[in-house]
Amino acid sequence: MASLGAETSVSCTLAAAAGLLSHWLYFIRGPRSMDALKIAIFYILALALLLLKTTTSLGLYRGVILYAELSGSYFLALFASIGAYRLLFHPLRRFPGPLLTRASKVYLMWQNRNWRLHQRYLEMHAEYGDFVRVGPNDMSIVNLDAFSKIHGPQAKSTKHNTGFYDELVTNGELNLDSLWHNEEHRDRRKVWDQALGSKALEKYEEETRAVLRTFLSRLDDLQGTPVNTTLYAKLIPFDNMGRVGYGRDFGTIRDGREDRMLDLIEFTFKLAARLGQTPWPLVLLARLPRTGMAKEFEDLGNRLVDERIAVDSDERHDMLKYFLDDHRSEKPKSFRSINVLYSDSKAILIGATDTISCALGHAFFYLARDANLRRRLYEEIAAAHGATLPGEFAVVDLNGLGLLEAVINETLRIQTPAAINGPRISPPEGVVVDGTHIPGGVTLFTPLHCYHRSPKYWKYPDEFIPERWTTRPDLILDRRAFVPFHYGRFDCVGRRLALNVLRLTIAYTLWHYDFRFAPGEDGKRFEEEAKFQLIVKPANLHCVFTKRPETEI
Known part of the structure; x- marks a missing residue:
């Protein structure tokens, strides 16, 4: 049993390392909204194969437990790394904004639960100024220079890969x-x-x-x-x-x-x-x-x-x-x-x-x-x-x-x-x-x-x-x-x-x-x-x- 516990501990450590690498080698490299379907298919298949492997090797009960431990270790490390990066190391870290918006976009989804997000934007700019970080990789700007620099004829900003359109x-x-x-x-x-x-x-x-x-x-x-x-x-x-x-x-x-x-x-x-x-x-x-x-x-x-x-x-x-x-x-x-x-x-x-x-x-x-x-x-x-x-x-x-x-x-x-x-x-x-x-x-x-x-x-x-x-x-x-x-x-x-x-x-x-x-x-x-x-x-x-x-x- 001690040997099995040690093996499980090593496996969970490796799963956590894989979670960290997933962030450092892939998710950290720009927005991934456009890859949503590919990512969903990959994780569905990977988790299904992991469940199949653990249950066939250890039986249903122990296999499900090991599956939960491994997948939990992976995703805990992945999301912890993402959260730490967004809060402490992201290029937008110096811009002001509500703390929760820096960590996740779910916060603004919650803010729009009563369909008043436009008023929430007004409140955020009144509190934080012209440049407000409204998401992990999102900026809201209220400054007249933004029109020409972002939307003007010579602007290089694009709708491409925003996911919105x-x-x-x-x-x-x-x-x-x-x-x-x-x-x-x-x-x-x-x-x-x-x-x-x-x-x-x-x-x-x-x-x-x-x-x-x-x-x-x-x-x-x-x-x-x-x-x-x-x-x-x-x-x-x-x-x-x-x-x-x-x-x-x-x-x-x-x-x-x-x-x-x-x-x-x-x-x-x-x-x-x-x-x-x-x-x-x-x-x-x-x-x-x-x-x-x-x-x-x-x-x-x-x-x-x-x-x-x-x-x-x-x-x-x-x-x-x-x-x-x-x-x-x-x-x-x-x-x-x-x-x-x-x-x-x-x-x-x-x-x-x-x-x-x-x-x-x-x-x-x-x-x-x-x-x-x-x-x-x-x-x-x-x-x-x-x-x-x-x-x-x-x-x-x-x-x-x-x-x-x-x-x-x-x-x-x-x-x-x-x-x-x-x-x-x-x-x-x-x-x-x-x-x-x-x-x-x-x-x-x-x-x-x-x-x-x-x-x-x-x-x-x-x-x-x-x-x-x-x-x-x-x-x-x-x-x-x-x-x-x-x-x-x-x-x-x-x-x-x-x-x-x-x-x-x-x-x-x-x-x-x-x-x-x-x-x-x-x-x-x-x-x-x-x-x-x-x-x-x-x-x-x-x-x-x-x-x-x-x-x-």
């Missing part, structure tokens, strides 16, 4: 937002820029009016009763996306309820938000066959493309028309296969709905609580009504309205939809931001919510003050900190479409209706219960809409 693969193709290769992204972006260019936007404008007519008709039916404005802030861009993206009417406004498609979009956001700070599970899921709602969402994007192709004609003017034109050309710029269309179909579903929904939902909130603001804005839009189109609003007439732009800008500032934008990996030589050197191979975040709420750049940053964009420019300390649609070559391609939808929706709604909080609604839950699910999701807000007379001016 790698879930967005359809049949081997990345969508526009997840493309990391500069040339590929440039070519794909050219087609998207056509699909969202000035000529295309003019055609889409009438589609947006059609959506808003349905919305106003729905308000006629609901007049005088509490209306969940957050719901309709979601349905308006969703139905608009159906018309603009695929040339079809989803009809959710008419029905007054969410569609299954919206459930699938929300599931995708929730999954990525819950796991996004720890990307290896996303990579692992992306490498496995799709199941459940993930499979249903992928099938949805594919089906919408197939159905659009089946009814194709020269009269159709939607985003898919531009994608199909490139796909069918002799020398496609980017849409070389149907799988690229399928992949970017998911980008349309996601990008053209939730970001606008967030901004519109918050705009309804800020207008509903301030009767004086509604009155002033109503008086301003009156001059634009019918200026180009009799009895209608046109974007060309709304563009120059100072207060309308101020309301939209201030809403986007104080409630940034993409509160924590996607990460980048610093180049091998590292990157210098405002004199501070960030080592190579580090995952970098530039959380827009923190830029838009920082007292370094805004006076009274937590207050909704539209006048800072008009008569009170002194309230803006540095205009460069306002980047609601991101910065650089990967900025939001749908920026102009989003602004057009916001302008038209606010103008049409306010022209036809006055609205205020419903009885019993004070807006507190709306402000306190917004959820960070990659995009900030507003809580429910109930308002009462009162139809205006034909004219009040």
Whole structure:
């Protein structure tokens, strides 16, 4: 027995040594998120073989005990070495941040358990400053120099191997937002820029009016009763996306309820938000066959493309028309296969709905609580009504309205939809931001919510003050900190479409209706219960809409 105990002790020592070597020779050499599936398969096979070896040699009982001792020794040494390295020897050890974030990404997953991670980032930067270590190999930076150094045209930081974007693969193709290769992204972006260019936007404008007519008709039916404005802030861009993206009417406004498609979009956001700070599970899921709602969402994007192709004609003017034109050309710029269309179909579903929904939902909130603001804005839009189109609003007439732009800008500032934008990996030589050197191979975040709420750049940053964009420019300390649609070559391609939808929706709604909080609604839950699910999701807000007379001016 003594001999067996000694042999076990030696075996456990060797297992622990193997754990240390696994860290020193492999895991220490940069992020391994992209190898998640290979690592999982290796350990499953290795542990299975170890269990088989011990049980066949010693019998079931003793074999299982030895298996537990050996595997426990290995993983205890491995994780102890990883923890010690991250806390004491990692290149980011000199940067401040919560102690637990230095040891593991699980801490931030826990912090987002109530979907308030964007607020936690704000708190961390308030406590630790511009540069905060938010993970073992992760940095969050709130410094204006970071935009050009990390996201600018000459920046060498990349989306590649972050793990965050790698879930967005359809049949081997990345969508526009997840493309990391500069040339590929440039070519794909050219087609998207056509699909969202000035000529295309003019055609889409009438589609947006059609959506808003349905919305106003729905308000006629609901007049005088509490209306969940957050719901309709979601349905308006969703139905608009159906018309603009695929040339079809989803009809959710008419029905007054969410569609299954919206459930699938929300599931995708929730999954990525819950796991996004720890990307290896996303990579692992992306490498496995799709199941459940993930499979249903992928099938949805594919089906919408197939159905659009089946009814194709020269009269159709939607985003898919531009994608199909490139796909069918002799020398496609980017849409070389149907799988690229399928992949970017998911980008349309996601990008053209939730970001606008967030901004519109918050705009309804800020207008509903301030009767004086509604009155002033109503008086301003009156001059634009019918200026180009009799009895209608046109974007060309709304563009120059100072207060309308101020309301939209201030809403986007104080409630940034993409509160924590996607990460980048610093180049091998590292990157210098405002004199501070960030080592190579580090995952970098530039959380827009923190830029838009920082007292370094805004006076009274937590207050909704539209006048800072008009008569009170002194309230803006540095205009460069306002980047609601991101910065650089990967900025939001749908920026102009989003602004057009916001302008038209606010103008049409306010022209036809006055609205205020419903009885019993004070807006507190709306402000306190917004959820960070990659995009900030507003809580429910109930308002009462009162139809205006034909004219009040």
